[in-house]
Amino acid sequence: MELCSFLTLDSFITDPLTHDFMRKALLMSSLVAAVCGFLSSYLTLKGWALMGDAVSHSVMPGVVVAYALGLPFSLGAFIFGVGSVALIGFIKQKSRVKEDTVIGLVFTGFFALGIVLVSKIKSNIDLHSILFGSPLGISLSDVKQTIFISLLVVILLSIFRKDLMLYCFDPRHAKTVGINVFFLHYLLLTCLSLAAVVGLQSVGIILVVAMLITPGATAYLLTDKFDNMTVISVLSAIISSLIGIYVSFWFDLETGGSIVLAQTFIFLFAFLFAPRYGIFKLKKLFAGYK
Amino acid sequence: METINFQNFRIEAENICVDYNGKVALYDANLRLQPGQICGLVGMNGAGKTTFFNALTGFVNISKGKIRINGESVRSAQKDQTIAYVPQNEGIDSQFPISVWDVVMMGRYGSMNIFRCPRESDVQAVKDAIERVDLTDHLSTPIGNLSGGQRKRTFLARAIAQRASILLLDEPFSGVDIRTEKLISELFIQFKNEGKTILLSTHDMIHVREFCDLVLLINKTVVAYGETSEVFTPENITTTFGGISPDFLFGPES
Numbered sequence: 001m002e003l004c005s006f007l008t009l010d011s012f013i014t015d016p017l018t019h020d021f022m023r024k025a026l027l028m029s030s031l032v033a034a035v036c037g038f039l040s041s042y043l044t045l046k047g048w049a050l051m052g053d054a055v056s057h058s059v060m061p062g063v064v065v066a067y068a069l070g071l072p073f074s075l076g077a078f079i080f081g082v083g084s085v086a087l088i089g090f091i092k093q094k095s096r097v098k099e100d101t102v103i104g105l106v107f108t109g110f111f112a113l114g115i116v117l118v119s120k121i122k123s124n125i126d127l128h129s130i131l132f133g134s135p136l137g138i139s140l141s142d143v144k145q146t147i148f149i150s151l152l153v154v155i156l157l158s159i160f161r162k163d164l165m166l167y168c169f170d171p172r173h174a175k176t177v178g179i180n181v182f183f184l185h186y187l188l189l190t191c192l193s194l195a196a197v198v199g200l201q202s203v204g205i206i207l208v209v210a211m212l213i214t215p216g217a218t219a220y221l222l223t224d225k226f227d228n229m230t231v232i233s234v235l236s237a238i239i240s241s242l243i244g245i246y247v248s249f250w251f252d253l254e255t256g257g258s259i260v261l262a263q264t265f266i267f268l269f270a271f272l273f274a275p276r277y278g279i280f281k282l283k284k285l286f287a288g289y290k
Numbered sequence: 291m292e293t294i295n296f297q298n299f300r301i302e303a304e305n306i307c308v309d310y311n312g313k314v315a316l317y318d319a320n321l322r323l324q325p326g327q328i329c330g331l332v333g334m335n336g337a338g339k340t341t342f343f344n345a346l347t348g349f350v351n352i353s354k355g356k357i358r359i360n361g362e363s364v365r366s367a368q369k370d371q372t373i374a375y376v377p378q379n380e381g382i383d384s385q386f387p388i389s390v391w392d393v394v395m396m397g398r399y400g401s402m403n404i405f406r407c408p409r410e411s412d413v414q415a416v417k418d419a420i421e422r423v424d425l426t427d428h429l430s431t432p433i434g435n436l437s438g439g440q441r442k443r444t445f446l447a448r449a450i451a452q453r454a455s456i457l458l459l460d461e462p463f464s465g466v467d468i469r470t471e472k473l474i475s476e477l478f479i480q481f482k483n484e485g486k487t488i489l490l491s492t493h494d495m496i497h498v499r500e501f502c503d504l505v506l507l508i509n510k511t512v513v514a515y516g517e518t519s520e521v522f523t524p525e526n527i528t529t530t531f532g533g534i535s536p537d538f539l540f541g542p543e544s
Contacts (some may be wrong), residue, residue: 045386093311162406166396169386176347176375177400177452178368224387224432 016249025135028146029241029259032202033211035150037237038157039195040216041230042188046168050100051085052212054107055189056196058084060114060205063130063197068121074145074197081193082186084110111205133204133256135245146198153191153198160187165226202241203256211237214263221267221274236266299358300325300456300487301346306355308341315341317511319355323487323504325455328478330502330518331491334531337509339491343458346489347375359456367456371400374449376459379438382445389430390444394419397451419451424473439470446477457481459490463497475501498522 016022043052059077066076084106092102118127129137138146157164166174167184175181192212199208219232244259272279301323308316316338323329331339344350346357348364359367367373374397397419398412408416420426423443433441442462449457462474478501481488489506492498498505498518505522507513507530514526528534 045383159405162399165388166399169388170377170382170396172344172347172349172375172377172381173396173448174399175349176368176373177371177397178365179400220387224434225389226387226392229387 012250016246021136022249024138024143025245026242028138028143029135029202029245030238031150032146032198033237033241034234035153036195036199036211037215037234038154038230039191040212041219041233042164042168043192043212044216044220049213050103052192053209054084054088054103055081055192056200056205056208057107058110059193059196060111061117064114064117064121064125067125072145074149077197078193080110081196082189085189130200131204131206132254133200133202135202135255138201142201146201149194149198153194156187156191160184164188203259207256207260210260210263214267218267218270221270221277240266298324300360302358304356306345306352306357308345308350309353314510319508319512321506323489325485325487326482327504328482328488328502329504329506330498331489331506331508332498332530333508339508340460342508343375343460346458347373371452372454373456373458374452374454376445376449376457376462378460379441379465381460384441385434387432389432390420390425391416391429393433393444394447394451397448415451419447422450423447437467439466442466443470443473446474455486457486457488459488461492462490463492463494
């Protein structure tokens with residue numbers, strides 16, 4: 001890609017749109033970002049960042065096995081994602097090892113299993129695209145799966161958004177007034193596994209956790225209202241995806257890494273300049289001028 | 291309108307035991323409370339106070355014994371919104387992005403439809419509850435910007451909005467200002483007159499003498515239970531606190 005080929009901002013944005021694969025990548029990544037961003041509010045408030053990391057890494061062997069057997073990769077990923085959480089719970093309960101140690105132990109074990117399986121199972125799996133994502137080379141069947149899973153997660157989260165907020169905030173009260181906390185716990189885990197599955201296509205297994213926590217963390221610094229937090233989280237995730245893909249197109253950079261870096265920069269911006277919770281507290285600076 | 295239960299007990303706990311993965315937290319505990327009674331739950335940290343609350347709300351399962359709430363199971367008490375739990379200030383995430391209004395509205399969730407869309411009656415219940423705890427000026431204030439006392443009142447309002455007949459309060463007086471303390475004690479009298487049953491845990495012996503008709507002293511099991519004037523003796527308190535004399539704990543009685 002010649003740097004001098006974009007002379008105006010207009011061509012910077014429109015030129016890539018002439019490519020079919022770019023249009024698909026932009027659309028799919030925005031969708032995935034929206035789903036992960038939505039879920040991200042809940043995960044950050046629940047304190048499940050490490051859990052998100054664990055689940056997203058643990059889906060690796062599931063993806064490999066599913067590819068080898070010719071099954072939808074989301075099915076394999078889902079089974080291993082939820083399975084890893086069950087295993088974490090089991091080991092924690094039955095041993096004296098602390099929870100964060102158990103989480104680290106289980107997900108690295110699953111991840112290693114996935115890598116070993118890739119090297120042993122003869123198939124056309126591209127390890128690189130699983131690890132680092134390949135939004136520019138997404139296939140038609142993957143597109144269908146992604147749309148289906150994304151809609152499913154968005155619908156589930158939309159129906160139970162208030163219950164999930166209550167579950168994150170005060171599970172004891174939820175239980176006391178007869179709300180099924182057990183169901184909500186597994187609903188959130190299920191959505192987490194599904195979001196990890198669609199997210200890994202955009203940015204890959206290693207970085208998918210960023211999609212699940214960074215937008216939520218950014219939004220948390222910018223608002224004190226839960227609904228606003230969800231909206232900001234989704235928007236910042238989508239914007240990051242668009243920026244990441246454009247930048248990777250023009251400067252020939254790794255796409256997944258670019259998307260996550262864009263998210264990180266938006267977080268840093270919020271960290272420094274958020275009106276109330278930023279280091280420089282923009283509001284106060286402006287107030288000083290008056 | 292409260293329906294008068296023929297059994298006449300709001301809370302009946304019979305020989306209940308709770309263990310967490312084999313570790314006994316509470317055993318052979320009994321409690322019977324009637325409408326309009328206020329009972330203090332007193333014990334050391336780790337004596338099973340929170341466990342007792344958890345068992346009554348159904349947050350943990352009991353391994354032995356029986357709990358009846360208004361003569362029915364804990365499960366149906368949950369469905370009927372019978373019990374409200376007011377957490378300790380330390381027990382909640384004060385940085386959660388949520389306003390006073392939203393927290394109090396959570397008291398209505400159990401009786402709303404699946405999408406938790408507030409009806410006119412829910413909005414009115416929330417308004418009334420917030421007025422009773424004197425937080426009408428703070429409807430949309432995030433809970434992170436409230437003082438400890440205001441936050442405590444927010445959760446009390448949630449319990450009021452829930453219209454529960456049983457209130458469980460975990461350390462209602464810890465970390466609150468004088469104004470809130472006064473408001474809570476006024477509310478207690480109103481609750482009592484409305485026939486609500488209150489079980490509260492506290493570290494403060496003065497509050498027990500002041501508010502509680504009954505007192506339940508526990509140390510993994512019931513040490514003593516009965517009328518405050520009869521049961522709340524230095525000997526019983528010493529036993530409850532593992533042999534430490536009440537003089538040492540609370541200063542000599544004046």
